[in-house]
Structures are given as C-alpha cells and as structure tokens.
Amino acid sequence: MDWELLQQQWDAQQETYMPDREERFTAMLDAVEAWLGSAPRVLDLAGGTGSISRRLLTRSPRASTVIVDVDPALLAIAAGSFSGDGRVRICRADLATPAWLDALGEPPGSFDAVLTATALHWLPEERVAAVYREAASLLRPGGLLANADHMADDGLEGSVGAGLDSFAEARTAAVRDLTGAPDWAGWWEQLAGYPELAAVVAERHARFAERARGTHTESTPPSSWHVHALRQAGFAHAGLVWRGLGDAVVVGVLGD
Numbered sequence: 001m002d003w004e005l006l007q008q009q010w011d012a013q014q015e016t017y018m019p020d021r022e023e024r025f026t027a028m029l030d031a032v033e034a035w036l037g038s039a040p041r042v043l044d045l046a047g048g049t050g051s052i053s054r055r056l057l058t059r060s061p062r063a064s065t066v067i068v069d070v071d072p073a074l075l076a077i078a079a080g081s082f083s084g085d086g087r088v089r090i091c092r093a094d095l096a097t098p099a100w101l102d103a104l105g106e107p108p109g110s111f112d113a114v115l116t117a118t119a120l121h122w123l124p125e126e127r128v129a130a131v132y133r134e135a136a137s138l139l140r141p142g143g144l145l146a147n148a149d150h151m152a153d154d155g156l157e158g159s160v161g162a163g164l165d166s167f168a169e170a171r172t173a174a175v176r177d178l179t180g181a182p183d184w185a186g187w188w189e190q191l192a193g194y195p196e197l198a199a200v201v202a203e204r205h206a207r208f209a210e211r212a213r214g215t216h217t218e219s220t221p222p223s224s225w226h227v228h229a230l231r232q233a234g235f236a237h238a239g240l241v242w243r244g245l246g247d248a249v250v251v252g253v254l255g256d
C-alpha cells in the first residue's frame with residue numbers, strides 16, 4: 001500500500017472543504033510550541049489518518065502522540081503510515097461515551113496537549129462539553145486543549161453568518177473543479193477499491209450508517225459556546241488562536 005499517497009488524497013479531499021486547513025493546524029501547533037515547548041506528548045483526538053500527528057512530528061521530532069479514533073479504515077491508514085515509529089500509538093475508541101477513557105488506558109495527567117480538528121461537531125453538544133472535561137482529566141497542570149472546527153462568531157449569526165457559509169460552499173465547489181480532488185463520498189469510493197482495505201471500509205460504513213442516512217446529531221455552536229464550555233470543564237484560560245470565516249481554533253489552558 002502507498003500510505004503516503006492515501007495521506008495526500010485525504011488531505012486533498014479535506015482541503016476542498018477547508019482551503020485554509022493548514023493555517024488552522026499551524027495555529028494549533030504554534031500554540032503548543034509557545035506554551036509547551038518542542039517535545040510535547042499529544043493526544044490526537046478523533047485523529048483519523050493522523051493529520052495533526054504527522055504535522056506535529058515533522059515540526060517537533062522529539063514529540064510523541066496517541067491517535068484516537070473510532071473509524072477502523074482511517075486508523076488502518078494511520079497504522080500503515082506510522083508503522084515502526086515508536087513515537088506513535090494508535091487506539092480505537094468511541095468518544096460517544098466516557099468509556100473511551102478506559103479504552104485509551106492512559107493515567108490522569110499523562111498528556112501535555114489534546115488536539116482535535118474537524119471532528120467534535122460529529123457529537124451532540126452535551127458530549128462535546130463532556131469530552132472537554134474528560135480530556136482535561138488527561139492533561140497535566142498547565143496542559144492545553146485545542147479544537148479546530150466550524151464555530152461561528154455569534155456577532156455574525158443569522159443571514160450574515162449564512163452568507164459566509166454559502167460562500168464557503170461555493171469555494172469548495174471551485175477548489176474541487178480546479179484540483180479534481182474527490183469529495184467525501186468520492187474518497188470513500190476510492191478507498192473501497194483497495195482490496196487490502198475493503199473489510200475495514202465495510203466495517204466503517206456499518207458503524208456510520210446513521211450518519212450516511214443523515215439521522216445523526218451534529219452540533220455547531222458558536223465559538224463563545226466553546227470558550228464557555230472549556231471554562232466549565234476547568235480550563236483557567238480559554239479563547240481563540242485562529243479564525244477563518246465561520247471556522248475557528250479554540251484553545252483552553254489548565255492552571256498550573
């Protein structure tokens with residue numbers, strides 16, 4: 001398997017939705033380096049193929065990372081890509097309930113940072129707030145959580161915010177026309193074509209059947225909601241380190 005090619009195809013697919021995807025990763029990793037130095041132990045939460053971990057390790061070779069996700073196909077790509085790299089551990093767990101902490105099996109305070117991108121909106125709001133609390137328990141004092149996702153500025157809600165969303169959708173179509181990159185459905189079709197991955201792709205589709213039917217619960221509260229939820233979860237400091245139209249990177253830092 002050409003794992004590097006699959007990583008590039010994943011990135012290209014994600015970038016059609018978020019042409020500024022690298023900017024948000026950079027902002028997140030800048031915050032980590034600024035506050036935690038260049039050898040952090042990171043939890044890449046709902047990390048999929050390990051996009052954040054790859055960028056972390058390229059930038060900070062002395063860092064280490066645990067990639068957690070529920071999707072067996074994306075984790076298979078992560079496992080193939082990071083095979084033999086002792087800095088990376090991969091764990092399958094479902095963030096839908098607190099049981100993911102048991103599946104992870106890491107003691108409290110064992111991470112410097114928890115990083116997540118384009119993922120927590122897949123959970124209902126009350127679980128996002130709970131995941132913030134659960135992640136806080138895994139961080140050492142002074143540790144940091146960063147979440148990059150769709151989170152509007154509440155000062156720009158209503159028709160103004162809807163205008164930004166329509167613009168982002170048109171931009172996605174334009175990037176796709178320009179690059180020929182597949183959309184979400186196209187990516188999965190492409191992946192199912194690899195005999196080595198057919199079984200995990202089928203398992204993944206069964207796991208996410210509800211999502212495919214569109215009957216799942218998503219949450220996209222504004223960034224102020226996330227800042228408030230982080231403070232409620234015990235983060236002494238919380239705010240934004242990046243914004244691009246309706247998306248943002250929210251960061252919480254624990255007290256020492």
Ligand SMILES: C[S@@+](CC[C@H](N)C(=O)[O-])C[C@H]1O[C@@H](n2cnc3c(N)ncnc32)[C@H](O)[C@@H]1O
Binds near residue numbers: 047068070074096116
């Ligand atoms: C759009 S992908 C983003 C992956 C990665 N963070 C990135 O930026 O490339 C969303 C990820 O969230 C994961 N995810 C969704 N629901 C989850 C859950 N309940 N538990 C764990 N992971 C979940 C998906 O499997 C997928 O890997």
